[in-house]
Amino acid sequence: MYFLLINLYYRIMNKIMKFFTVLFFVTIVGFVNAQTLKFGHIDLNALIQIMPERAAAESELSNFQKDMEDVLSEMQQNYQAKLKELEQLSQDVSQIKRDVKIDELQNIQQRIQNYRITAQEQIQEKYEELLKPIYDKAMEAIGEVAKERDLIYVFNVSSNVLLYKSNQSIDILPYVKQKLNID
Numbered sequence: 001m002y003f004l005l006i007n008l009y010y011r012i013m014n015k016i017m018k019f020f021t022v023l024f025f026v027t028i029v030g031f032v033n034a035q036t037l038k039f040g041h042i043d044l045n046a047l048i049q050i051m052p053e054r055a056a057a058e059s060e061l062s063n064f065q066k067d068m069e070d071v072l073s074e075m076q077q078n079y080q081a082k083l084k085e086l087e088q089l090s091q092d093v094s095q096i097k098r099d100v101k102i103d104e105l106q107n108i109q110q111r112i113q114n115y116r117i118t119a120q121e122q123i124q125e126k127y128e129e130l131l132k133p134i135y136d137k138a139m140e141a142i143g144e145v146a147k148e149r150d151l152i153y154v155f156n157v158s159s160n161v162l163l164y165k166s167n168q169s170i171d172i173l174p175y176v177k178q179k180l181n182i183d
């Protein structure tokens with residue numbers, strides 16, 4: 001009889017423990033679900049456009065491009081001058097001299113093509129060099145605002161990858177502008 005009571009006691013205690021364990025997990029799950037997940041979004045391109053550093057970077061890039069265009073213009077003028085020389089050669093000029101002039105023109109043409117390719121690469125590198133600090137500053141400010149607002153994700157709506165945006169998503173552009181002291 002004593003063993004039956006002990007056995008009954010253990011079964012009751014076991015059921016009570018299971019009940020409280022289930023209750024504990026249900027409470028934890030409910031607490032986690034009760035915390036709202038916060039998302040934010042920003043138009044990164046719009047932010048970059050209003051940053052004051054962008055205007056200075058664009059001006060510097062424009063000057064760099066103009067310098068490259070000036071060199072290209074000189075090369076093209078040289079080509080045009082050599083072309084005129086070839087056209088003005090008289091009929092009695094030897095074929096060897098004519099071939100030399102044609103080779104000169106082809107060399108100049110090849111240098112112009114090579115320069116165009118190199119110039120485009122250098123302009124792209126300069127663009128990236130000038131805008132990287134601006135993007136880094138913007139990303140740092142976005143990160144700070146996201147932490148302050150307890151956001152778990154911030155989506156860039158200017159990338160056209162966002163498929164849906166809820167009204168509960170927070171537009172953090174005004175907060176980032178404030179962080180960067182932009183009016």
